[in-house]
Structures are given as C-alpha cells and as structure tokens.
Amino acid sequence: MLDGSRSKVLQRFMNNQILANTTFFVLGLVCFIIAIRAFYMYALTKSDFIFVIGLSMADIGISVIVGYMQDSHVVSWNAHLSWYIGTILGVLFLVLGSWVNSYQKIAALKRWLIILTALYFVQTLLTPFVPQFSNPYEPAVLNVIRTSIALVGSVRYLLLYLSKRTRFTLFMCIAFFLIGAGFGVLTPDLFNSSMVNFLTLGYSLRIVGYSVLLTAYSLPKEQAAGQVKPARPMSEKAY
Helix, strand or coil: CHHHHHHHHHHHHHHHHHHHHHHHHHHHHHHHHHHHHHHHHHHHHCCHHHHHHHHHHHHHHHHHHHHHHHHCCCCCCCCHHHHHHHHHHHHHHHHHHHHCCCHHHHHHHHHHHHHHHHHHHHHHHCHHHCCCCCCCHHHHHHHHHHHHHHHHHHHHHHHHHHHHCCHHHHHHHHHHHHHHHHHHCCHHHHHCCCCCHHHHHHHHHHHHHHHHHHHHHHCCCCCCCCCCCCCCCHHHCCC
C-alpha cells in the first residue's frame, strides 16, 4: 500500500517535471522567434536599437536552451549558471534601452552588448569545467538579480506610461512585470525540488511576458525605427 502511494507520488512528480521541461523548451522557442524577427527588421532598417533587441533575446534564448539541456539530463554539468547569466544579460540590456535617448548612446549600448555576449559565449563553452552550485542560495541570489532587473524595467515603463499614455509603454510595463514574476516564482523550487509546479508557472508567465514584449515592439508607430529624430527616446521606437 505504501509502495503504491510512493509510486503515484513519483509518477505525478515525473509528469509535472515533463510538463515543466516542455514549457521551458517552448519558452526558448518564443525567445528565438522574437530574436529572428528583430534581426530580420534590423536587416531592413539598420537600427542599432533593433539589433540590441535581437541580440538580447538571442542571449536569453540560448541561455534557456542550455538550461533545458541540464533539466532534461542531456548534460550533467552546471548549465544553469549559463542560464542565469544569459537571462540577466539579455533582460538588463532590454531594460537599459528604455534610458537611451540618442544614437550615440544606443551605439555604445550595442558595442557593450556585443562584447558581453562574446564573453558569455566563452563562459558557456567553459560550462563543463564549472562546478555545481554548492547550495541553493547561490542560484537564488542570481534569480533575485534577474527578477529585480525585470521589475525595475516594469516600473520604468510604468512611469513612462503615466507621462506618455501610449500602448507601447503600457505593454512594456506588463511584459517586464510578467517576466519578473516568472523569474521570482522559480525561487521556491530552488529550495524544494518537489515544488516543480512553480517551474511550469514561472515558464508560462515568461512565455506570456515575452509574447507581450513582441506585441509591444510590433505596434505601429508614427515613424519606422532608425528613422526618427534622436531626441525621441529609443525605447519608444518599434519595429
């Protein structure tokens, strides 16, 4: 009787883990779709801002796939470190774009993103030599950092929305809130691996968040990206 109960619990856990991994993989695909769309538009507009969007989303997409490989037991090394670093890097530059208000600043942002992305790729290649986290507090700190960055982005766009009242700023505020919440709800699983449902919830929130992000950048604007006056905030330009 006891063995039967344990078997049911184990089966339910495995089903939840499969669902979480599937949602995780879909999240990676959504990020790559946004990145591909951004690079396509960059080829048409040559807008550095759109390039930053594309490379940031590519960094996030790569980090998700790398993390998925560990969760699916394809690799045994600490791929989650690359997952945290990649998402921190991508979300950070997406948020920084909201403060850019000149071509010179967006060009500098683009250069720094390229440099840090190159370093991130080196770190990812060296992942097999990186030791596993020694305790759950280490990934928890990294998770808090990326959660905080996304929520800062949400507050930033909320303030922009209150002053501009545009759909773009509203959608961006919602997107970053969902992304930040998606990161935040992963924390319980770091301390108790049986709470796998939090993984599915977190991944789902971020899928919706990145989808809203794509919707925001797809909203029609008065002028195409890369053809507006430098005085107009770069964060207000869509592709």
